[in-house]
Amino acid sequence: MQVLEQAGIPYDLVVGSSVGSLIGAFWASGYNADQIDALSKKGGPLTVFDFSLFADRGWIHGQRLQNYVNDRIAEGQIERLPKNFIAVATRIEDKQPVFFQTGNVGVAVRASSAVSGVFSPVGIQGVEYEDGDESLPVAVRAARQAGAQFVIAVDVAPRLQDAPPGTSAARLAREAARRQRIDPELLLADFVIRPDIGFKTSPSKAFFIKARQAGVTSTRAALTGLMLALSKSGYHAPPDID
Numbered sequence: 001m002q003v004l005e006q007a008g009i010p011y012d013l014v015v016g017s018s019v020g021s022l023i024g025a026f027w028a029s030g031y032n033a034d035q036i037d038a039l040s041k042k043g044g045p046l047t048v049f050d051f052s053l054f055a056d057r058g059w060i061h062g063q064r065l066q067n068y069v070n071d072r073i074a075e076g077q078i079e080r081l082p083k084n085f086i087a088v089a090t091r092i093e094d095k096q097p098v099f100f101q102t103g104n105v106g107v108a109v110r111a112s113s114a115v116s117g118v119f120s121p122v123g124i125q126g127v128e129y130e131d132g133d134e135s136l137p138v139a140v141r142a143a144r145q146a147g148a149q150f151v152i153a154v155d156v157a158p159r160l161q162d163a164p165p166g167t168s169a170a171r172l173a174r175e176a177a178r179r180q181r182i183d184p185e186l187l188l189a190d191f192v193i194r195p196d197i198g199f200k201t202s203p204s205k206a207f208f209i210k211a212r213q214a215g216v217t218s219t220r221a222a223l224t225g226l227m228l229a230l231s232k233s234g235y236h237a238p239p240d241i242d
Contacts, residue, residue: 002034007227013083014027017112017138020132022069022112025108026073028082029073030082040208048064050062058118061119062122065110066106077105078100078101086142089108090132091135097136114129119131135181136181138154138155144188149233152192153186153192156195191230193215193218195214
């Protein structure tokens with residue numbers, strides 16, 4: 001986001017799945033990349049996670065995450081955000097993706113981020129939802145259906161060839177299935193950025209720093225190609241202002 005902002009590339013729509021919905025909600029609400037980065041450095045896990053032995057089908061309720069978003073995004077409703085925003089969640093009963101384009105921002109982010117077995121499922125009007133990653137980790141089709149003419153997709157999923165020795169068969173199978181959900185979506189995008197954040201992920205501060213730097217590095221490296229693709233699509237960057 002920081003590199004795109006510095007390059008003066010405008011955006012009209014933000015689509016986020018799982019943790020991408022959390023970051024995307026803030027970006028669509030008017031926070032810039034530096035402000036979002038500053039927010040991410042404040043507090044620890046208890047800032048957004050409400051651990052409980054009594055959580056339903058998980059060990060985090062998710063209410064604290066919902067409140068965290070709603071307390072910091074004044075508009076409250078997705079349709080009132082300055083930029084168009086879509087949060088992708090998975091409908092549990094049939095594992096199909098659902099695109100939230102209206103309604104409470106915090107609720108949508110909570111549903112999109114409800115990792116199965118970790119967060120309690122989120123019930124909305126009698127329907128239960130879980131993490132968007134379970135159905136559509138990179139939801140290019142959501143952007144297309146919303147009318148996007150040029151889509152930049154970001155693929156941070158681990159690459160199977162980078163799996164270290166000793167990686168469990170279950171993890172490999174899980175990542176292979178995830179890759180099968182992602183690759184067809186990438187074909188629908190106009191440009192793809194692939195930050196190399198490694199195969200092993202964690203909620204640690206060190207990993208967040210590494211992932212953030214990987215995003216900056218990969219986007220800078222791809223910027224010339226992105227500007228060329230945008231130019232071919234009819235977009236022209238604004239002139240530099242001294």
